[in-house]
Amino acid sequence: MTRGLVIERFDPRRATEADLAGYHDVVAASEATDRPGEPGLPFEELAGRLTRPLPGLGPAAHWVGYREHEFVAVAEARFLEDENSGIGLTEISVHPGHRCVGIGTAMLRAVVPELRARSREVVEGWQVVAGSAGQRWAEAWGFRPVRTIARQALVVAEADRSAWDVAVPAGYRPRRWSGAAPDDVVASYARARGAIHDAPLGQSGYRWPEWTVDRVRAAEAGFREQGIEQQVVVAIHEASGDVAGFTEVCVHPRRPDWAYQRDTAVLAAHRGHGLGRCVKAHMARWLVAERPALQRISTTTGAENTHMIRVNHAVGYTTQRSMIAVQEDLAALEARLAEKTWTGRRSP
Template sequence: MLRAVLPALRERGRRVVEGWEVVAGTAGERWAAAMGFRPVRTIVRQELVTAAADRSRWDVPVPAGYRLLRWTGAAPDAVLGSVATVRDAMHDAPLGESGYRWPEWSPARVRAAEAEARAQGLEQRVVVAVEERTGDAVGLTEVCVHPRRPDWGYQRDTAVVAAHRGRGLGRCVKAHMARWLLDERPAVARISTTTGADNAHMIRVNREVGYTTLPSMIAVQRDVNPSTRPV
């Protein structure tokens, strides 16, 4: 597959190729090294095993001055613009030496991502924290359930706008997401998530909600036109 992909990347003027789901210390890491890849980021994997979860951890009050809003599928028009702003807060998440950059979000991009999820048959659930004073979404978490794996929830982005950090909004939206998902989807046995190893705050938030840590993954990178180890 790598041999097939590299010519297409060269044609598009790409300089590097990355893989993000290599479990550290496995044959995959050794293969990547043999192909000229180097580690550029460590990714912590965590999962919430619902049968063993202490659900009292999800009894998290909403901080004063905020309220929660949730939906499945499309964001309400009233918060669409601020949802794009919250998603842009992912730019503050550290990426190590990775060449990847988080996308720039706009209302149109939010709608396109929602349409893509629908096309894939994903059940896309979102919980946001809304600032009462402005009516804007300022914190967000998203979990998707795939129709072929109804026993798994896949945690996607969680973000809080910089001006509203330090008030427990990340933990609040994640805790309410877990309770909402399990109330309506009791067959979900696990919720999985990944976080950059240097994002200590989000790793701690996940633990507070009940996630346990699994063996780490690494992101690996190599030049598309290497001077050594040609593929």
């Protein structure tokens, strides 16, 4: 039952410390239940992401649900831009102690009008744990699984560092930088970033960015603005001087013990030489050598991308669990909510 539930828009920039703590309590409790064994998101990191959303996912809107001044649910919608401007990326978390009484559905009803107002055509969620109550709830409201994602992590204390002793393939040399790509390689670096388009996305409506020099520079500026350290290792093709492959990791200022592995790709003409493993191994060794406090590198990889999963395993990553990306057309979801067409037994 949702009796006594109040749902309001939430402005993180105007929120009190107590409000942010209440928001964090819901997220932390949900993560502990749905992702056992994974370190939770610290309060400082969550508060930072709320007040200064991470670059690359567009503007955000937030909602909170509470009973008698206690937060019991939170929701976030991200309004992707450019190639993905039709997607409303949505995440709803209900405190485990308040599930199965319709609160998740009430939060969804609160979010949907904003998605319509922002001209979204589809709703996607990327943080659904495979086999969880959240997946069953989403599917009962008509969301379709469109992609399976492997959550992987390299735990530094458990890693076999000899796996990072990877020889550089003949005809190539490694190069690395922090922050902005050097001017002499930025154009070929942008082209190499485009190789990510070959990575499978399942049936998700998401599309990889079309990388240009201007877009590279804009992304770098977005990271700098938030104090996020962008670390890049590339493989340079000796004969041409161009970037043949790369890997990118970001370290957030509020979480220096944790690094986030982002894109890795090798241009088609340079595949089959082990460049992906080479740049990832060099990245791991570089990060650990320069950051003694680093404990973990986290990444997500599409389950269909079996090659990259094998590369990750080869340098020390382990797969923690599977996540599901779900999707539904906004118009169909609106109609289903209006008709109260619930196909499951109970709603979170």
